[in-house]
Amino acid sequence: MPERAVFKARKGLNEKIIQQISQHKQEPQWMREFRLQAYALFQKKPMPRWGADLSAIDFSDIYYYLKPTRQSEKRWEDVPSEIKTTFDRLGIPQAERKYLAGVGAQYESEVVYHSLQKHLEKKGVIFVDTDTGLRKYSKIFKKYFGTVVPPGDNKFAALNSAVWSGGSFLYVPQGVHVDLPLQAYFRINAEKMGQFERTLIIAEEGSSVHYVEGCTASTYSSGSLHSAVVEIIVKRGAHVRYTTIQNWAKNVYNLVTKRAVAYQDAVMEWVDGNLGSFKTMKYPSVYLMEPGARAEILSLAFAADGQHQDAGGKVIHVAPHTSSRIISKSISKGTGRTSYRGLLKVHRGATDVKSRVVCDALMFGKYARSDTYPTIKIDELQTQIEHEASVSKIRDEQLFYLTSRGVTEDEARGLIVNGFIEPIVKELPMEYAVELNRLIEMEMEGSVG
């Protein structure tokens, strides 16, 4: 497919390119300064020396900005046919007809297609791409942007803050319940294209929303970098669930910072599935700021040959009477490697905290690898913490049991793997669950134990 970029910044990064991006987007002065400050931090911050090996990333060999069409399209008819073809292949329109409430779809770094059902608009729900959010809703935007994940948080958060483009801006007013999952499908396919989308979600008091983000990427030859930032504010009594299934091409570095703050009696849930990419580092986190807040993190990772999925979750109990649960399931096969990396922190004074962490790993073959790095920091005695970890290989006895029933060995493995991830899959919207099961079956095909 030919690249359809209207504007494309030069490869590599410097202050001038950042100025250019900001200028091209016609951003206010404060955002330009925010970007430049973040860039300075990015240069100062060291590369993380833990987690996945990132030494092969060449920051000067990446395009940081690409704009495919002049404007965000609102109606489906206005979307260029070439882009529609891509969506067709991904099965979006069908999915939309059945389930979608609104679609923000990202094509080469910019949201080009965006539709939002009328009744959401009437309720005052704002669901737009982040650039539009900055332009049209600057007051709310500026109040929250960069407050959950400050640019100085880590090197990749700084990079994203400097060059971000696209992503979703979602605002749910007080007491509003969005009853259908809001979905954003996006895809990158320009070679060496970096994706730096930025998502900001604000759920006002007593509101609820389920945001679903699914990514598929076509395969291309040279390395690509995906470094997103997601910030979520869950106010008193609100409920946010954020679901991701990512299946980047096997040469993509997927380095994402996802964080939420939850206030009194609020519930924040991350459902995070990582299948593709070359290396992933992603630990969705929740700060439980006020009593009654609850966090739930379901993390799923699948690493095939040459992949390293370094994933997990973090929960920080700042306030008393808060609870959390982290369930991590990982599968590694061939030379694939999965790592569970988690943080559970309980601040002093945060009494009556309940937390449960379960991480299970399943490995295939002699060379697959799985590690667990659970960090637990408890500064308060009155807490109730449970931690369970298990590593298993598919047991020969399970395979024998199934094959003795006439199931083929491949099918038997598929059944066991799908059974293993079932606790997470059952939390996904239907079409994602089906897609995920199919992807995993495809990955498992012909694998020799």
Added chain:
Amino acid sequence: MTPLLNIRNLEVTSDRKKIIQQCSLHIRKGEVHIIMGPNGSGKSTLCHTIMGHPQYRVTRGSMKFNDVNLQKLSPTERAKLGLFLAFQYPQALPGVSLGQVMRATAHSMPLPKLKQALQNALQSMQLAEEFATRSLNEHASGGEKKRLEMVQLMLLKPKLAILDEIDSGIDIDALKLITQAINEQRAQQKTSFLIITHYPRLLQHLTPDRVHIMMHGRIVHSGDSTLGKQLEQEGYAAFEYTHKLTRTLRKKQTTQRD
């Protein structure tokens, strides 16, 4: 009539240890055979070997099913020929339901028909419908697991069903249900059975064609259903003598031949 299962002079090795030696067994269509024997005599190994467990190697002798040599076939292929094994300790399969397993095996059966058959089988084993959809053998009692094995047998309709201690760890009501199902399958489907048991009480509910005593990896004695009674009265010690005697005789024969 050629036997359905024809095992001749079988020797089975696991981790370089001989577990079964000089074992011969012929089971015809519709016949019920029972194997009894003390712990560690090789009964379970025999079951697993017939079904094709990779841990056990046949180092001598032959194993034929309907005149087909079983040795080079995978467990899947053996199952497709009509063999079935009800396990002594059925494997728990987290997240995998009985319905899913049956769907993966019974490809030819249309889904509504399969669902109906599954429901009927569960009902006849007095198991709630939800057993079709929850994780197979997980959080199930010993008796439920054994009944679930019978449900699978009823659906798969094998030609030969091997039941490895189907009667251990179950109460008398479950025993009645299970033996009833065995008798029905035998009468309606002409299913053959090879049943491993420790308990002569099973013989009160079944009318086996042959009863075999297995000790030290060999079948040391075969007889009709009265053998069970004899065993109950005299214990395995009585057969220990036969075992030793045959071994001495065999040794003599070999020395004579030399």
